[in-house]
Amino acid sequence: MTEARRATLRDIASALGLSVNTVSRALGDKDSVSARTRAAVQAEAARIGYVPNTLARSLVLGSAMTLGLVITNPSNPFYAQLISSIELRVRAQGYSLLLLVTDESAENEQRATEALLRSAVDGAVVVPVQAEWDHWRRVRDTGIPLVFVNRDVPELDCDMVGVDYERGSYEATSHLVAGGARRLLLLEEDLPITTTADRISGFRRAMTDAGLDVSDDLIRTVPTRRYDSLALPWQPEEAYRFAQTLFTDGHPDAIVTGNDYFALGLLRVLAERGLTVPDDVAITGYGDHPYAAYLQTPLTTVRLPAAEVGTTAVDLLLQRLKTTVERPRKTLIRPELVVRASTGGRPTLTNLQDQPSATLS
CATH class of the missing domain: 3.40.50.2300 (Response regulator)
Structure with missing residues (x-):
């Protein structure tokens, strides 16, 4: 059996009657090669299965x-x-x-x-x-x-x-305040990373600018299973279990969440308590996952420019x-605040058709 041999620039040059230098320049899209020659070289390279030697190129280019x-x-x-x-x-x-x-x-x-x-x-x-x-x-x-x-x-x-996570959180919180919310709660992830800290900072700044209380008990962090492996995705059930403890003494006007998964868990708890969104409690997410626009109550959220x-x-x-x-x-x-029905906004056709980003942390 004959051992397969790697196709070379010399093979292309020989087949077309060109110099190796011309073939190299053609494959490198150099201006000194005519469009006709370049097309012929590219066609022959594809026919014989030529693959550039990246190691050799690296040595030449340093x-x-x-x-x-x-x-x-x-x-x-x-x-x-x-x-x-x-x-x-x-x-x-x-x-x-x-x-x-x-x-x-x-x-x-x-x-x-x-x-x-x-x-x-x-x-x-x-x-x-x-x-x-x-x-x-x-x-x-x-x-x-x-x-x-x-x-x-x-x-x-x-x-x-x-x-700009801080800006996204600030705009989401300010949007809720502008809609009439005065008792707000932030539901965040309990992880020591700057993205979480920035979202908390944005919430605090928006509350302060509105002259509202921003005491530490208004910022709740959800202990997630990501502590077992921080690379695991968020889970709506973590926010669902945690949120069941939030409504023992009444409920806030609005809840800002650090990701859309937490908003999913909240929506279920609120429905089980007979509370409606946004009439009883308005909710914002963070990330604009693909499902956010298609929930029964479409979710207002912060879209990220991935x-x-x-x-x-x-x-x-x-x-x-x-x-x-x-x-x-x-x-x-x-980032961009996308307003939908979970905060009283009307979901438009544009909102439904936009391709969202996703949450990161």
Whole structure:
């Protein structure tokens, strides 16, 4: 049996009667090659199954042409959309993507940094666990640029792209106050991450600006099973069980939740207590999951710009590969409050047809 041989540029050149240099320039979309020649070269390359030798190209360019993406939880719908937008942007720029998953584990994150160093990636987009950062300092100090996404590591003074969570929570709370709510409650996730802290800050600021009480007992955190594995998704039953303890002494006018799953649990508890939404209690979510617009009472929620976060992070990283003079940037992208029936809004056809983002933390 004859051993299969990898197709080469020389094979294409020989078949078309061209020089290897011309074939290389045609496959590289160089302007000095005519459209007719480029089309012929591409057709022959496809016919013989030619695959570029990325290692050889890396040696020529002095670049691995690979970017790393370190993500905490790909089962999170926001991160799934983020991965997709980053991969599309990276591929369009001629790079490959090395995906590493940490499952919100500091130990796994350290392993991920070792993998980045072994792979000699050109740069990395990172959603940090936020437990430790010395291993990220080591990566940065080797000259690999980092762009943190969604969560910052201010000790390292690196580029960061995220969502303005504080603004989203502020707008959701202010919307409820404008609708007449005076007794508000915040239902948040009990996790030590900056996204949760930012949403709490937004709630506090909106309440203060409205001249309303913002005592600590108005901020309730749901102990979730994500403590067993922080990478697990949210579960509506966690908020459902917790919310059963909230309505022993009356009920608030409105409840702000840190994610749409918590809002699902609340809706069931309220229905079982004979309370209607939004007449008795108005509710807002966070994330705008696909089901939010299609509930019996469509959910007012904060839509997150997942695709914009991903493409902005890649563009910033690629720019950082070209220059190290400019100081690191912190970019926060504003989310969108989508008003629906759970706060008294009328669900419009536009709201129902819009493609939502998803919750991240």
